[in-house]
Amino acid sequence: MTHKNHTSRREFLRTAAAATASLALASPSLAQSPARVxxxxxxxxxxxxxxxxxxxxxxxxxxxxxxxxxxVACPFSNEVIAGDRAIEAQQFTxxxxxxxxxxxxxxxxxxxxxxxxTIGLADGSTLRYDRLVLSPGIDLRFDALAGYDEAAASRMPxxxxxxxxxxxxxRQLEAMDDGGVVAIVVPANPFRCPPGPYERASxxxxxxxxxxxxxxxxxxxxxDAFSKQRLFQAAWQELYPGLxxxxxxxxxxxxxxxxxxxxxxxxxxxxxxxxxxxxxPPQRAGRIAEIAGVTDKSGWCPINPVSLESTQVPNxxxxxxxxxxxxxPKSAFSANAQAKTCAGAIVALLxxxxxxxxxxxxTCYSLVAPDYGISIAGVYQPRNGLFADIxxxxxxxxxxxxxDVRAREAIYARSWFETIGAEVFG
Amino acid sequence: MASALINVPATxxxxxxxxxxxxxxxxxxxxxxxTVTGEAIPRNIITNFTCxxxxxxxxxxxxxxxFSANPFISFFTVATESGKFEFQWIGDNGFQETASASITVx
Numbered sequence: 103m104t105h106k107n108h109t110s111r112r113e114f115l116r117t118a119a120a121a122t123a124s125l126a127l128a129s130p131s132l133a134q135s136p137a138r139v140x141x142x143x144x145x146x147x148x149x150x151x152x153x154x155x156x157x158x159x160x161x162x163x164x165x166x167x168x169x170x171x172x173x174v175a176c177p178f179s180n181e182v183i184a185g186d187r188a189i190e191a192q193q194f195t196x197x198x199x200x201x202x203x204x205x206x207x208x209x210x211x212x213x214x215x216x217x218x219x220t221i222g223l224a225d226g227s228t229l230r231y232d233r234l235v236l237s238p239g240i241d242l243r244f245d246a247l248a249g250y251d252e253a254a255a256s257r258m259p260x261x262x263x264x265x266x267x268x269x270x271x272x273r274q275l276e277a278m279d280d281g282g283v284v285a286i287v288v289p290a291n292p293f294r295c296p297p298g299p300y301e302r303a304s305x306x307x308x309x310x311x312x313x314x315x316x317x318x319x320x321x322x323x324x325x326d327a328f329s330k331q332r333l334f335q336a337a338w339q340e341l342y343p344g345l346x347x348x349x350x351x352x353x354x355x356x357x358x359x360x361x362x363x364x365x366x367x368x369x370x371x372x373x374x375x376x377x378x379x380x381x382x383p384p385q386r387a388g389r390i391a392e393i394a395g396v397t398d399k400s401g402w403c404p405i406n407p408v409s410l411e412s413t414q415v416p417n418x419x420x421x422x423x424x425x426x427x428x429x430x431p432k433s434a435f436s437a438n439a440q441a442k443t444c445a446g447a448i449v450a451l452l453x454x455x456x457x458x459x460x461x462x463x464x465t466c467y468s469l470v471a472p473d474y475g476i477s478i479a480g481v482y483q484p485r486n487g488l489f490a491d492i493x494x495x496x497x498x499x500x501x502x503x504x505x506d507v508r509a510r511e512a513i514y515a516r517s518w519f520e521t522i523g524a525e526v527f528g
Numbered sequence: 529m530a531s532a533l534i535n536v537p538a539t540x541x542x543x544x545x546x547x548x549x550x551x552x553x554x555x556x557x558x559x560x561x562x563t564v565t566g567e568a569i570p571r572n573i574i575t576n577f578t579c580x581x582x583x584x585x586x587x588x589x590x591x592x593x594x595f596s597a598n599p600f601i602s603f604f605t606v607a608t609e610s611g612k613f614e615f616q617w618i619g620d621n622g623f624q625e626t627a628s629a630s631i632t633v634x
Contacts, residue, residue, distance in 0.1 A: 309603070326598070352553050352598035354533045370549045371533045 238388025
């Protein structure tokens with residue numbers, strides 16, 4: 103196995119194109135040519151999986167298909183919104199992925215033919231696979247909340263995919279007058295990053311408290327409970343008393359329509375006019391999953407938790423936010439763990455072996471303030487076709503921990519991001 | 529504790545069909561669950577909801593264990609005259625809550 107430290111984009115697209123052409127001509131005999139695994143999606147799940155595949159079996163022919171040359175990570179993007187972090191700290195590229203012997207193809211995958219095992223790319227070219235991994239993340243549903251379509255997102259940012267939307271929400275907060283009201287609209291489960299809306303509320307509150315002390319924040323929630331709820335609420339009481347109002351579903355928190363022209367949020371029982379509206383709409387698996395036929399009527403992808411293989415389409419595996427993972431939350435940490443499990447299963451399956459039942463770990467850190475971290479951790483194993491929580495493993499930060507524990511957890515959170523970024527993209 | 533949310537249009541024109549929405553906070557314990565030590569958790573649900581419009585009953589619902597916690601009930605009626613909507617929820621263990629809202633019909 104040879105490592106190139108640097109491959110120019112042109113060179114590497116040429117290599118990829120040549121490889122595609124030669125594969126198209128090659129005999130389908132698996133005995134003579136290396137097995138072809140294509141991974142679609144260049145986030146934490148897909149980029150992790152491509153790397154893990156090459157590490158487990160350097161003879162594999164691994165291609166990573168990603169829509170963008172650059173990946174903008176969601177974890178810690180709430181700090182960008184709060185003005186404590188530059189967006190550049192969220193940006194990753196695929197040079198090191200390519201250097202690891204993975205063909206990186208910067209294209210939208212548009213079609214998938216599970217019978218022929220081919221993928222059609224936006225430039226008209228075709229990729230063949232023996233095993234396909236889909237890690238498409240989420241699509242925001244612009245048909246699920248009355249008034250909230252793609253155009254509305256430019257007035258009422260979701261900021262639930264990091265990048266321009268993150269910066270838009272940041273600019274709106276900066277432009278808001280002291281005394282304004284910020285609203286965060288939270289969808290029903292399941293959605294990407296269950297504690298994310300509450301971390302966001304916390305960090306925005308931190309910004310408001312220090313820069314716009316007369317402003318308020320209201321969370322309009324379609325749920326009656328949320329991740330790390332007691333820890334968040336205790337911290338809000340301690341750090342931001344009277345600043346954050348959480349309106350649960352049973353208190354009329356579910357937003358039923360929005361009007362971006364007037365920044366109005368309507369629930370079944372009230373109408374809220376706010377200065378900044380962060381609307382996080384319902385979500386589903388990224389579009390390519392539906393095209394591949396691996397989504398069910400929920401919009402997400404049922405999988406066999408041992409192999410992460412779709413229960414609906416053979417030879418296609420689904421990892422990360424798009425899959426139905428039972429007790430495992432939709433997080434970068436989960437996607438990374440699932441990616442490694444999936445890679446191991448694929449290597450076993452290609453060798454004609456049966457994948458062994460895995461145990462996976464997830465930890466979600468949240469910052470309540472820049473120096474105040476809390477976490478929830480879990481260990482999971484396959485049971486009844488889903489990932490089930492192993493009881494007694496994991497847990498949350500203690501409710502009564504002193505501030506130095508919270509400060510250390512904030513440091514652990516930052517260390518985790520450095521580590522996963524380096525492992526997946528570095 | 530129990531609390532009601534209601535949404536009745538403040539104004540309407542005579543003959544308009546209006547939507548009324550209600551939500552009552554309630555645990556709606558089914559009676560089918562057990563504690564970790566195996567004891568049955570007794571049923572505790574709302575069993576009945578009524579709405580009166582200037583004294584006349586315009587909507588009634590019976591509720592059962594399959595209803596979700598914090599039941600949300602919405603229905604339509606015709607705005608006939610200005611006055612008062614009165615809502616009542618009745619349930620197990622002597623549960624009783626009321627709420628009211630006024631409407632001006634022109």
